[in-house]
Amino acid sequence: MEKQPLAQLTKISSQVRRDILRMVHAVQSGHPGASLGCTEFFVALYFNQMKHDSNFNMNGSNEDLFFLSNGHISPVWYSVLARSGYFSADELKTFRKLNSRLQGHPATEENLPGIRIASGSLGQGLSAAIGAAQVKKINQDDRLVYVLMGDGEQQEGQVWEACMYAAHHKVDNLIATIDFNRQQIDGPTKDVMDLKDLKVKWEAFGWEVIETLKGNDMEAVLEGLEKAKSLTGKGKPVLNLLHTEMGYGVDFMVGTHKWHGIAPSDEQLENALGQLEETLGDY
Amino acid sequence: MDKTLDLKYTYTEKKDTRSGFGDGLLEAGRRNPNVVGLCADLIGSLKMGAFQKEFPERFFQVGIAEANMIGLAAGMTIGGKIPFTGTFANFSTGRVYDQIRQSVAYSDKNVKICASHAGLTLGEDGATHQILEDVGMMKMLPHMTVINPCDYNQTKAATMAIAEFEGPVYLRFGRPSWPIFTPADQKFEIGKAWHMIEGTDVTIFATGHLVWEAVVAEAMLREEGISAEVINIHTIKPLDEAAILASVKKTGCAVSAEEHQLNGGLGDSIAQTLIRNNPAPLEYVGVNDSFGESGTPTELMEKYGLNAENIVKAAKKAIARK
Numbered sequence: 001m002e003k004q005p006l007a008q009l010t011k012i013s014s015q016v017r018r019d020i021l022r023m024v025h026a027v028q029s030g031h032p033g034a035s036l037g038c039t040e041f042f043v044a045l046y047f048n049q050m051k052h053d054s055n056f057n058m059n060g061s062n063e064d065l066f067f068l069s070n071g072h073i074s075p076v077w078y079s080v081l082a083r084s085g086y087f088s089a090d091e092l093k094t095f096r097k098l099n100s101r102l103q104g105h106p107a108t109e110e111n112l113p114g115i116r117i118a119s120g121s122l123g124q125g126l127s128a129a130i131g132a133a134q135v136k137k138i139n140q141d142d143r144l145v146y147v148l149m150g151d152g153e154q155q156e157g158q159v160w161e162a163c164m165y166a167a168h169h170k171v172d173n174l175i176a177t178i179d180f181n182r183q184q185i186d187g188p189t190k191d192v193m194d195l196k197d198l199k200v201k202w203e204a205f206g207w208e209v210i211e212t213l214k215g216n217d218m219e220a221v222l223e224g225l226e227k228a229k230s231l232t233g234k235g236k237p238v239l240n241l242l243h244t245e246m247g248y249g250v251d252f253m254v255g256t257h258k259w260h261g262i263a264p265s266d267e268q269l270e271n272a273l274g275q276l277e278e279t280l281g282d283y
Numbered sequence: 284m285d286k287t288l289d290l291k292y293t294y295t296e297k298k299d300t301r302s303g304f305g306d307g308l309l310e311a312g313r314r315n316p317n318v319v320g321l322c323a324d325l326i327g328s329l330k331m332g333a334f335q336k337e338f339p340e341r342f343f344q345v346g347i348a349e350a351n352m353i354g355l356a357a358g359m360t361i362g363g364k365i366p367f368t369g370t371f372a373n374f375s376t377g378r379v380y381d382q383i384r385q386s387v388a389y390s391d392k393n394v395k396i397c398a399s400h401a402g403l404t405l406g407e408d409g410a411t412h413q414i415l416e417d418v419g420m421m422k423m424l425p426h427m428t429v430i431n432p433c434d435y436n437q438t439k440a441a442t443m444a445i446a447e448f449e450g451p452v453y454l455r456f457g458r459p460s461w462p463i464f465t466p467a468d469q470k471f472e473i474g475k476a477w478h479m480i481e482g483t484d485v486t487i488f489a490t491g492h493l494v495w496e497a498v499v500a501e502a503m504l505r506e507e508g509i510s511a512e513v514i515n516i517h518t519i520k521p522l523d524e525a526a527i528l529a530s531v532k533k534t535g536c537a538v539s540a541e542e543h544q545l546n547g548g549l550g551d552s553i554a555q556t557l558i559r560n561n562p563a564p565l566e567y568v569g570v571n572d573s574f575g576e577s578g579t580p581t582e583l584m585e586k587y588g589l590n591a592e593n594i595v596k597a598a599k600k601a602i603a604r605k
Contacts, residue, residue, distance in 0.1 A: 059362050067358075108390050116361050118390045121381050127354020128386055134355070135362035138319075138340065158382070161348035165355070169343070 001054065001084055004047040009218050011279040012083060013043045017249045018276050019079035019283065023095040025269045030096060030104070033259040034150065035076035037181050037244040040221045041148070042080040049225050051143060054085035056113035064143045065132055067117065069125020070150035070179065071105040072261070078102050081114040082283075089283040123156025125149060126176060130166045130237075133174040144232060148177045152184030155193050160205070166237040167206025175228045176207075177240040180215070183257035199241055208236040215244035250275055288502040291480050291513075292464040300456035300492075301399040303435040305330025307442025308367055308397075312338050315365065318446055321356055322369040323349050328458075329369035329399050349374045350382045356394045357386035365446055366394050372401035372455055373414040380420055387451045388424040395445050396421075397454045401431075402542035403570070403587055404459040404492055404580040413575035419547020421453040422520040428473060429520040431455040431541075431549075433494035435463045437517060440471035448473055455491065457542075459580040462495050465515075476523035478530075482512030485598045486530040486537040490516045490549050493540040493568065493589060500594035511598055519549050524556045531563050536601035540568040540594050542584075564604035566597035 004012065016039050024030035046052070050064035057063075068077050075095065082089040087101075094100035101110040105120030117128050129147035136143060153159060166174060178198065186192045202209045208231045212224030221242070228240045246260070247253030250272040253264075264272055312318045312334050319341045320334050326344070335342040345352040349370055356366035368375065375398035376383070387394045398417065405413050422429045428450060432438040438456045445452045479494070480501050489497035494515050501511045512530055516523070531537050537557070539550030550567040557563050570587050584590050 061362065065361070117357060117392070118385050121385045123350075124354050124382055124386050127351045127382075128358035128361075131355035131358025131366075132361045133358075134343070135359050135364050138364070139362055141362070158350040158354065161346075161351035162354065165345060165348065165351055168346075 001047065001052070006218060006222070009043050009047055012047055013039050013218065014277045015280040016043060016076060016079045016083065018273055018278060019092055020075040021250070021264060021269055021272050022282065023075050023078070023092055024263045026093065027096040028263045030075055030263060031072040031261045032075065032263065033183070033246040033253065033257070034070070034179055034181060035073045036250060036253065037216065037246045037248050038073060038076055038148065038179050039249065040216050040218050041177065041242060042076050044218065044221045044225055045146060046080045046084045048222060050146065054113070056086060058116060060116065061139065062141055062143055065116065065145045067125045067129040067132070067145070067147040068106060068119055069147055070122060070153050071119030074104065074106050077106060083280060086114040087112065092283045122150070122153045123158040126159055126162040129174060129176070130162055130171050133171050134169065136173055144229070145174050146177070147174070148179060151178050151180045151182060151195060151198070152189055152192070154178065154195055154198065163202065163205045163207065170235050171237045172233055172235050174237045175232065175240060176237065177242050179244055180241050181244045181246040183246045183260065185257065185260050187257055202239045206236060207239045208234070209239045209241060211241045211243065213243050215242040216248040288499065289505070290498060290502045292498045294462035294464045296463050297460040298435040298463055299458055299460055300432060300435055300438040301328070301458060302330050303432070303438030304397055304399065304442050304454070304456050305333060307439035309333045309337060311443045311446035312341065315446055317363055317365045319343065319359060319364045319366050320369065321345050321352050321366055323347055323352050323374065325370050328371070329397070331369050349379045353379045353382040354386050357390060357392045360392040360394060367397050368394065369397050369399070371412060372398035372417050373412055376417040376420050377414060384424060388426045391426050392451060393449055395452045395454060399456055400458045401455045402457060402491070403575045403583040403589065404457050404542065406459065406580045406583065407577050409577040410574040415544045415570050415575065416547060417455060418519055418543050418549065422552065426451055427520065428452045428518065430473065430518050431491040432517045433491055433515055434461055434465050436465045436467050436469060437471065440469050441517065444471040444473055457492060461492055464495060464498065474518045474521045474523060476526035477515040477517065478526070479515050480511070480513040482510040482534065484510045484534055485602050486512045486514060486534045487540060487594060487598065488514050488516050488527065488537060488549065488553055489540040490519060491542050493542055496589070496591045496594055497540055499591035500598065503591060503595050504598055509598065509602065516549055519552060522552050522556060527553060527556050528560050531557060531561060535605050536564040538566045538568060538594055538597040538601055542589055543569055545569045545571050564601045566601040568593050568597050
């Protein structure tokens with residue numbers, strides 16, 4: 001896929017948000033909050049940053065790879081995969097329904113193109129991404145591996161096992177991103193289990209850490225990803241602390257954990273879609 | 284006792300099955316450049332040192348972080364590698380069940396989970412390390428193949444065979460020095476039971492270290508005029524149901540023998556097979572709903588009834604129930 005310019009990326013983001021809301025509304029289940037919050041990040045990766053082939057191959061040799069560790073934000077990933085050609089956008093209407101390839105959480109069992117490992121039980125994606133990155137080195141494949149985690153997910157112990165490992169083994173072809181929206185199911189992270197200073201923690205483990213302060217501003221997201229890329233290949237894994245707002249793009253959903261895992265009603269959907277331009281055609 | 288019995292299989296040397304794994308891994312690594320090794324700070328215990336030395340660029344020290352090790356291995360299959368993870372059986376299964384379930388089994392990744400120090404025969408370390416539930420946990424997972432070879436040679440052959448097999452595998456072996464009674468040049472066929480001794484009165488289905496005890500038990504039974512058939516079930520899943528049913532059709536009853544809990548072990552799988560096809564008396568030799576404890580392997584096998592004498596008793600009981 002050709003690199004899409006900024007204006008086009010913004011348009012795609014609007015359509016992706018419509019897809020997310022319509023998917024979740026149709027089955028009255030799923031996770032719209034962080035899907036909306038990470039829309040710019042996904043669109044930037046798949047339509048501008050990554051070299052990837054929508055003619056899907058599990059091994060992904062000579063491609064950049066993406067892993068989603070916080071699998072519950074599958075709606076944004078499915079939309080972006082469909083809109084970038086991995087499968088028909090029409091298939092989005094099967095999300096979370098019986099016999100669908102679009103499982104509630106991403107899976108390989110149904111052979112959905114674009115998915116390389118199941119996720120949903122949190123804390124596991126970074127390990128898999130590191131493994132894939134190390135294999136790229138062995139195979140002398142100079143493409144990068146990306147992984148996205150949630151901030152609440154940082155409470156899982158396995159994340160820190162993997163964090164320690166990647167620095168020790170100098171896995172510097174890896175860009176991990178944390179969706180830093182400061183919300184989790186039961187409330188703000190500072191109330192549920194305070195993450196304290198993630199930047200200091202990851203740096204102390206030996207990572208190069210950058211912050212993208214405006215994670216819902218496409219220009220800032222691109223800038224952050226470019227910067228992260230420029231820091232690869234220097235002996236350290238790279239972390240991108242992406243400040244986002246859960247529910248971004250819909251005025252009544254933004255900035256609260258309440259839309260983590262609930263679907264909009266008919267009226268709420270109509271209201272939300274009124275705030276988002278249909279740019280690529282609804283599925 | 285072994286010396287005076289007329290055994291159908293004998294041995295001149297004893298060795299630990301984990302060394303069979305280490306030597307098999309080295310050989311698999313030589314044959315296939317995609318084989319990679321990962322270990323969670325137990326290289327010596329797992330006998331992975333030779334592989335590490337010969338293929339340092341294909342070996343990954345993970346430290347004491349088993350969950351990460353399973354995830355790394357799953358990720359390494361993407362790009363075509365065949366990862367072999369190594370740690371104790373306890374830390375290879377119970378500690379990382381969810382990681383195996385989601386990242387390996389559900390994702391159908393070509394990871395070989397290689398687990399040493401399984402069962403009571405780990406000995407003095409005691410029950411924290413003596414896992415007796417691992418086979419049950421692993422066999423419940425869809426896509427997972429479960430293998431428990433019986434001696435050094437079979438473990439080496441199994442290790443090389445799983446490198447050639449596509450799909451997640453749990454390979455279970457142990458710490459104690461154990462008779463080498465199977466041939467060095469054996470062909471290991473995953474999922475294919477091995478008829479070691481023909482008999483007519485009772486079938487002994489054994490796996491892992493208990494296969495040797497079954498060989499001894501057969502000779503003891505023969506001295507008493509009882510003809511026992513011994514079948515080596517090295518692959519617990521997929522289970523060779525045809526071989527099991529054919530044997531029990533002939534003998535009319537059976538004994539299962541394993542270094543594992545009765546709940547969820549080989550005996551359970553055999554019972555399911557029999558009950559659905561040909562209900563017949565089945566007696567179990569295994570650990571009955573208890574944890575282990577510290578002791579020498581021989582003392583523990585005796586205390587928990589995992590030896591030839593108990594297989595003989597179980598065989599007689601099964602025959603009496605016919």
